[in-house]
Amino acid sequence: MKPQNKNNLSRRNFLKTSILASGGMLIGFNLITACKPEAVMPVDIKKLNFNDFNAFIKISDEGYVTIFSPNPEIGQGVKTSMPMIIAEELDVDWNKVNVVQGALDSNNFKRQMAGGSQSIRFGWNALRETGATAKQMLINAAAVKWNVTASTCKASKGFIINKNGDKLSYGEVAKDAALLEVPEDVHLKKIKDFTIIGQEIVNVDIDKIITGEPLFGLDYKSEGMLYASVLRPPSFGQKLESFDATEAKKVTGVIDVITIGEKARNQIRSGKSNWTFKLSNTDKIVVIATNTWAAFKGKKALSAIWVTDTKLESTEDHDKILTKVLDGEKQKVRREDGDIQKAFLKADRIIEKTYNSPFLPHNCMEPMNFYANVTPEKVHLVGPIQTPKLTASIVADMLGYDVDKVTLEMTRMGGGFGRRLYGDFVYEAAEISNAIKKPVKLISSREDDMTTGIYRPAIKYRIKASIKDGKVTGYHLKEAAINGNMYGLLPNFFPAGCIPNYKVESANYRGNITTGAWRAPYTNFLAFAEQSFFDELASELNIDTIQLRLDLLQNVKGSTDKRIQYSGQRMEDTIKLVREKANWGKTEPGVYQGFSAYYSHNTHVAEIAEIELKDGFPVIKKVIVAVDCGVVVNPTGARNQVEGGVIDGIGHAMYADLSFKDGKPSHKNFNTYRLIRMQETPKVEVHFVENELSPTGLGEPGLPPAGGAVANAINAALGKRMYSQPFIKELKKSRVLG
């Protein structure tokens, strides 16, 4: 009897092949199912049809391979890197591969989502097996043709070769291969034999990007489409009472002014809303026009009366409230090891510091927008969204359509950073089209995006450590946040498992400023707080800051605690790599270094920032980064992600600030809200830890350690600790800056 192989069984259920009308072979597979080997699948493969698949490979009879990439592209490079993995195992020349964003309707593309840097991690095995299975089928087809056993044939670069030296191209056998059974036995390549993975492959959309071809949601158009601009309450905590559209309607190009909001609120009232329902608690005024400019002008000409519905909140209040939350006893324990109270009682010294972060808008360069065409028969949605499937199903429910009547096409996204996880603007577009019975494109202005956002919440961390006989014996972290708290896994990141007495607690204040996920949620600020604290701890202990981390990491090695998320060994290797590459502690005079290391999104990252002083002003010159993300699929794309994440992290730590006064955000546009620009950008040098472990995500992990590395370098240069972001405000306070 043949031994049962779990993987083979699951492969049979996630793959299906078919002959193409034009000749050639189509392979459909369900990436999501394939990524979950534990999932129980329907065994009857005949009952599956292509609608159950969310990714396709097409092999034409000329041997060209088209890979339909299923995941939304927000700039993280998966549209290039995921097909690379398939092409590697398929063993086809990359020049013959064409990558197409999946045909983009929610019926055919289930459960697509970008977020949390997970696409590559979940896709790795499934994509490899898919490519390898397709290759084996082509080999089998060639073997049948030659009347030899398949094991005597080999495939390479789009051709199958047998022992007699006969050669067939993939295209020549694709049609036959499609008729064969999905093989049970496939062999994955050895990592050292990879020829595509590990190569520098340029972004597959590059030609369209550099020539300005339509790619993004904002570029999409349809015949007879109108433009809509939405006026929402100016302050959080307000609702629409009444409005006057007389002047707005006089604007050339303005067609109508309506209100929306009822449909979304019905969802909330009937308990059918979910975490994506943000900014939906009020009626909104919509200006409909024949072009964007008229819609914007019409909106400016509106006059509206807003009533205060809940308390208008200010940053000053938040600050006091969050301090109170930190002082309070109503914290939820997220992890507790040993006896933290005892550790503090027995301590020689106790160090306690509090760290503060402001709210942050996402500021995607492409403002929120979406196209909707609601007709009695169906709903057609097009645009940039990180959660297409979920969003389509909500729109279906909201407007009373069967979910299969709602089609959502994804476009490339001009940045996501978490903002496009929330479909509020899609619900609005759908409601508008439903009301006016026309195809419509909702377009937000920059001001709309910045002032009616879903912000990174303001958070405070208080960290307290006990020192006994020169060792860190206790670590107590408290989190106070507006609205949400850190998610479940975070208390099991470093230094969990490294310090015997350990406690992480959190509590929140429910405010009415809308908050949500922002690139590397929570860790984007938590890493700064923690890594600044350890740097200060090292100073107090009078030991090298890197040595302190390495010493602590020894305690987690060999731990049997399954909750611990990071690897002590991998973190140590990553830290040692950056220490070596940055020539730690041996810089030229006038160069000040700061160190930080953080594990998040399954990837270990260590960074050393180098600062010089110019007229007493800290200038960040360079950041040296070491990353352990397993196998690096596409080094150019991978470095791009890390470089971007580091600079993004530094930019926001240094400059970004959004405060509130009576519910109103302090900034509206880039004239006062400061984003990092080229002249402030340090050089970033990225080094990858070489290993053969499965790849992990890179869209986020480069960001969290960056703020801490800079803060610690500032301290090295100026002897001044940063406890709040943005640092520029702290530096001004301490008169480093005039």
Add this chain to the structure above:
Amino acid sequence: MRVILCNFQYYFKPIIMQNYKLHINGKERSVAADADTPLLWVLRDELNLVGTKFGCGIAQCGACTVHIDGVATRSCQMQVSSLDNLIITTIEGLSEDGNHPVQQAWKEIDVPQCGYCQSGQIMTAAAFLEEHKNPSEEEIRKAMNGNICRCASYNRIEKAVKVAAEKMA
């Protein structure tokens, strides 16, 4: 003068717009628009030249950069009525088929992440390099400082401008 009759739900009114002749990418184009409409929206909404991007609307981000008589200009600030006899070049008209040295350098260095700001970056760089044949790092950084890249691909932009300068030499 063009009159569009628009019959829409309960609302009915004639839309009166002026006609303007624009010289864009080597062609003469005629558009009907309100006099104060920014070139950005004329390009995007009326002429289907959507490579020019909207980012802030107040000349702070550079996503909408085009060339007007060869000068890098924020199209969100140029009213359609002010463009008489001026030569406008957008990203679509920068080269025949993406073979301008700046575009080629962008590809070689694999600059973009999300890619949204890049046509504005390319247009700024192309105009800059017409004037500066052998720019220093500092000059490049200064010239490109007005263009925001939210993905922070700045170091690659700088490198690509250098590579483009070499190609143009």
